[in-house]
Amino acid sequence: MPRKPVSKPKNQCGKTQDPYPHFGAPTPEQCRSVRDSLLSLHGFPAEFAEFRRSRLESGPQSESQSVLDGLVITLLSQNTTDANSRKAFQRLKSAFPTWNEVLDAESDALEDAIRCGGLARTKAARIKALLQTLKLKGNNKNGLGLCLEYLRDLPVHTVKAELSQFKGIGPKTVACVLMFYLHKDDFPVDTHVFQITKAIGWIPRTATRETAYLHLNNTIPNELKFDLNCLLVTHGKLCRSCKQQHNKSLDNSSALCPLLAYANVNKQE
Numbered sequence: 001m002p003r004k005p006v007s008k009p010k011n012q013c014g015k016t017q018d019p020y021p022h023f024g025a026p027t028p029e030q031c032r033s034v035r036d037s038l039l040s041l042h043g044f045p046a047e048f049a050e051f052r053r054s055r056l057e058s059g060p061q062s063e064s065q066s067v068l069d070g071l072v073i074t075l076l077s078q079n080t081t082d083a084n085s086r087k088a089f090q091r092l093k094s095a096f097p098t099w100n101e102v103l104d105a106e107s108d109a110l111e112d113a114i115r116c117g118g119l120a121r122t123k124a125a126r127i128k129a130l131l132q133t134l135k136l137k138g139n140n141k142n143g144l145g146l147c148l149e150y151l152r153d154l155p156v157h158t159v160k161a162e163l164s165q166f167k168g169i170g171p172k173t174v175a176c177v178l179m180f181y182l183h184k185d186d187f188p189v190d191t192h193v194f195q196i197t198k199a200i201g202w203i204p205r206t207a208t209r210e211t212a213y214l215h216l217n218n219t220i221p222n223e224l225k226f227d228l229n230c231l232l233v234t235h236g237k238l239c240r241s242c243k244q245q246h247n248k249s250l251d252n253s254s255a256l257c258p259l260l261a262y263a264n265v266n267k268q269e
Contacts, residue, residue, distance in 0.1 A: 067181050068134075156186065179226060185226070
């Protein structure tokens with residue numbers, strides 16, 4: 001049964017309000033500077049290059065980039081590695097080529113197909129519930145089968161309300177679908193983004209993942225969101241200093257990390 005969407009305060013443009021309107025960071029200049037520093041260090045991450053090209057290209061999306069595919073891929077990525085989630089999705093599509101076949105599949109068979117991605121029972125149940133809800137809502141337009149392509153024509157706040165009704169689809173999953181598969185200007189906050197932005201003073205020390213998401217989406221310029229997000233995720237995976245620091249502020253032991261300078265600036269301000 002779909003959940004009732006939780007409404008949040010919005011301004012006149014329909015954008016969710018910043019929970020920290022008087023917090024000074026990040027500025028557009030800081031965002032651009034961090035983006036440029038990480039781009040110089042890592043180059044643009046290869047794992048996100050296809051998504052970046054897709055954002056820049058016009059025309060209809062390929063089947064491999066359908067919104068429903070993207071939502072399930074993102075759901076499978078919860079609490080596991082990218083490699084495991086990709087393998088789980090490939091095995092799912094190999095065993096059940098269409099979403100109607102997934103819907104009709106026995107739960108045990110579906111769990112077996114995605115087991116390599118972890119939490120197979122939970123994820124299988126959520127996928128089945130999602131597809132069942134789509135079927136009940138009649139999202140089988142134009143003979144396309146079960147799909148979410150209608151979301152492409154909706155504004156961001158409406159997409160969020162639509163996707164948030166499904167069990168197991170939280171703010172980060174919704175934000176990833178918006179950014180990667182709907183090509184919207186959104187800024188998901190995963191563990192890496194949360195830890196790094198807290199360490200460099202872009203969010204208050206008391207911020208939660210949810211308030212960090214709201215604040216960063218209000219302050220980071222739209223044109224920088226995609227590249228900056230991909231670079232922060234990659235940096236969080238590769239930088240040993242950032243891994244060691246976790247939620248602590250970066251200090252001089254992180255001398256090889258280019259974000260040290262930004263952390264020190266924010267300490268002094």
